[in-house]
Amino acid sequence: MAGSIKIKNLSFSYTNTRQDLIFSQVSFDLSAGEVFCLLGPNGSGKSTLLKCIARLLTPLTGSVLLDGENLSQARPSKIARLLGFVPQSLVSAFPFTVADIVIMGRASRIGMVSSPSKIDRDHAWASMERIGIAHLAKRPCNRLSGGEWQMVLIARALTQSPRVLLLDEPTSHLDLGNQIKILQVVDSLSREGMTILMASHFPDHAFLNAHKVGILKDQSLIALGDPDQVLTQEILAATYGIAIRVLRVLDGVDRKICVPLLKKTNNCHKAQEENPSGACRIKMKGDKWNS
Amino acid sequence: MLVVFFSLCLGRVTIPFATVVKILFSSILPLEPDWSATTYSVVVDVRLPRILAGLMVGAALSISGASFQGVFQNPLVSPHILGVASGAGFGAGLAILLFDNLVLVHLVSFAFGLVSVGMTYALSRVYKTTPILMLVLSGIVVGSLFSALTSFLKYIADPMNKMPAIVFWLLGSLNHVSFKDILITTPIFIVCIATLLMVRWQINLLAMGEEDAKSLGVNTEILKTLIIVSATIATASAVCISGIIGWIGIMIPHIGRLIVGPDHKYLLPISMLIGAAYLVAVDTIARTALATEIPIGILTAIFGAPVFAFLLRKTQKAG
Numbered sequence: 001m002a003g004s005i006k007i008k009n010l011s012f013s014y015t016n017t018r019q020d021l022i023f024s025q026v027s028f029d030l031s032a033g034e035v036f037c038l039l040g041p042n043g044s045g046k047s048t049l050l051k052c053i054a055r056l057l058t059p060l061t062g063s064v065l066l067d068g069e070n071l072s073q074a075r076p077s078k079i080a081r082l083l084g085f086v087p088q089s090l091v092s093a094f095p096f097t098v099a100d101i102v103i104m105g106r107a108s109r110i111g112m113v114s115s116p117s118k119i120d121r122d123h124a125w126a127s128m129e130r131i132g133i134a135h136l137a138k139r140p141c142n143r144l145s146g147g148e149w150q151m152v153l154i155a156r157a158l159t160q161s162p163r164v165l166l167l168d169e170p171t172s173h174l175d176l177g178n179q180i181k182i183l184q185v186v187d188s189l190s191r192e193g194m195t196i197l198m199a200s201h202f203p204d205h206a207f208l209n210a211h212k213v214g215i216l217k218d219q220s221l222i223a224l225g226d227p228d229q230v231l232t233q234e235i236l237a238a239t240y241g242i243a244i245r246v247l248r249v250l251d252g253v254d255r256k257i258c259v260p261l262l263k264k265t266n267n268c269h270k271a272q273e274e275n276p277s278g279a280c281r282i283k284m285k286g287d288k289w290n291s
Numbered sequence: 292m293l294v295v296f297f298s299l300c301l302g303r304v305t306i307p308f309a310t311v312v313k314i315l316f317s318s319i320l321p322l323e324p325d326w327s328a329t330t331y332s333v334v335v336d337v338r339l340p341r342i343l344a345g346l347m348v349g350a351a352l353s354i355s356g357a358s359f360q361g362v363f364q365n366p367l368v369s370p371h372i373l374g375v376a377s378g379a380g381f382g383a384g385l386a387i388l389l390f391d392n393l394v395l396v397h398l399v400s401f402a403f404g405l406v407s408v409g410m411t412y413a414l415s416r417v418y419k420t421t422p423i424l425m426l427v428l429s430g431i432v433v434g435s436l437f438s439a440l441t442s443f444l445k446y447i448a449d450p451m452n453k454m455p456a457i458v459f460w461l462l463g464s465l466n467h468v469s470f471k472d473i474l475i476t477t478p479i480f481i482v483c484i485a486t487l488l489m490v491r492w493q494i495n496l497l498a499m500g501e502e503d504a505k506s507l508g509v510n511t512e513i514l515k516t517l518i519i520v521s522a523t524i525a526t527a528s529a530v531c532i533s534g535i536i537g538w539i540g541i542m543i544p545h546i547g548r549l550i551v552g553p554d555h556k557y558l559l560p561i562s563m564l565i566g567a568a569y570l571v572a573v574d575t576i577a578r579t580a581l582a583t584e585i586p587i588g589i590l591t592a593i594f595g596a597p598v599f600a601f602l603l604r605k606t607q608k609a610g
Contacts, residue, residue, distance in 0.1 A: 051502075054506060056502055056505055056506055075510075076505060076508050076509065076510055077508040077509075077510070078508075079508065080506065080507055080508025081508065085506040087502075087503060087506070090499065090500065090503060091500075092498070092499055093364040093365055093366060093498060094361075094364075094366065094498055094548075094553035095552075095553055096495065096498075096499075096553050096554065097552070097554075100495065100553075100554050101499075104495060104496055104499065104507055105507065107493070107496050107504075107507040107508055107509055108507060108508025108509075110492070112490060112493060112510075112513075112514065113489040113490060114492070115491075115492040115556055116492065160507070160508075
């Protein structure tokens with residue numbers, strides 16, 4: 001399964017002018033089976049970049065080449081066969097069952113005037129089993145938990161049999177267990193050769209399973225490369241505007257982790273000045289600072 | 292089918308079931324006529340066209356309602372959302388005022404139904420796309436414009452003659468449907484309904500949202516336009532021969548969802564069948580319940596509102 005992707009000089013603006021650009025001159029390459037993690041503060045344009053790559057939005061300049069083929073000239077159905085897009089959140093007005101939703105992934109292979117066939121149902125079933133949600137097939141989608149819903153959307157994207165999978169913040173608003181379950185799925189898909197681009201709010205996820213990381217801030221990629229080398233304390237602090245430490249955990253894991261720090265509040269400073277050896281505490285009722 | 296036969300039997304003159312069956316088959320089988328010419332005329336000339344119209348109007352409004360609800364991702368949408376009814380109502384009022392010809396009234400109301408939706412569509416077009424929200428808002432704007440114009444027509448119309456005609460037309464009735472109307476509208480209904488039935492699975496995709504459908508490889512602009520145009524023409528045809536019959540387009544898809552679930556692949560056919568049977572049943576009540584005929588639009592609203600309220604409560608509890 002091929003799936004190399006080449007992104008060249010991508011720029012985008014909602015008003016189609018060179019003023020207020022969301023991002024400009026974004027370029028990077030991925031080879032088949034690589035996991036790319038896109039980091040950046042809220043509103044930096046991560047989702048917009050993914051949507052430009054998926055051609056849901058038309059970029060102002062630049063091109064996306066998938067295995068050498070320029071996606072800007074491809075029809076929507078062609079793009080959907082090469083590239084699966086998992087949206088950040090999706091609300092359905094109607095209580096479709098999980099099976100109904102997963103089979104929608106076959107839309108690009110079903111003509112405009114026909115319905116899913118046995119083959120389509122088999123594909124949908126296979127991807128539900130692959131993700132481990134086959135037991136949910138008959139469940140209405142309004143009775144799914146956040147983690148289950150995300151799995152359903154991934155299964156639907158797999159039903160497209162794409163070479164590249166784009167995930168827009170797949171782990172946002174999920175609990176720790178579900179976050180890691182999603183990363184597990186991403187990891188095993190990449191081992192099977194699928195190329196994956198995912199936007200994330202967690203630098204730790206980049207350390208956990210990404211081959212490449214990019215940081216989108218102030219309209220451009222301010223960092224790009226191997227997570228271990230790129231995600232330094234300095235760049236993360238600049239990205240998120242907070243104090244942050246990057247530590248290496250050796251204890252049987254050997255991986256880097258991010259440790260964000262809280263700035264000391266004024267009250268605390270004062271207390272420390274007056275009592276340099278004392279640890280900073282939260283002031284509580286009845287507490288005496290200078291005892 | 293059963294509803295149709297009962298409806299043929301009942302009326303000011305009650306005709307035995309067996310006679311109705313015999314009359315219907317007399318055109319294809321050589322049966323000895325044991326019925327009077329009046330009876331024959333009541334069944335074939337008066338009731339049959341009316342029932343055929345009821346079937347088609349009910350089917351068209353229900354299937355259009357189900358389609359619109361899917362495309363607009365909102366189960367509370369009615370087929371009149373884009374201003375078809377107001378436009379067609381104004382057209383009919385204008386034609387009643389200017390001419391005295393029933394066929395012209397139907398044609399003009401059909402034309403204005405399409406004009407109003409055309410205006411809605413043009414108004415909502417931004418950057419070569421037609422976002423759903425803009426469509427709905429434009430529909431409200433165009434709808435209220437034509438409602439106001441219709442009120443103006445009522446105000447200037449001759450209060451003895453023309454004004455009641457306009458008001459009755461707006462209340463909706465299958466009373467003045469002729470075989471000619473049916474001959475003209477049947478092909479239109481068939482084409483529109485067949486188109487909607489062909490793309491019925493694809494309505495599921497649009498029901499997930501436009502961007503999502505696009506990411507699945509759907510050409511949303513073409514699909515959306517196809518569905519809206521078919522559903523609009525079907526609704527305009529229904530409105531032009533029967534006046535404004537409310538509630539069916541909202542209520543029937545909900546009943547359909549209770550029976551077959553939300554998948555439009557099954558929802559559209561079932562809504563069509565229920566809608567057709569329901570309208571013929573209500574029309575039968577409309578012409579038999581009282582000595583004078585009750586406008587059917589009033590009846591569908593009287594039945595529709597409580598049934599819809601019940602359905603809403605029920606789905607709220609289930610969800």
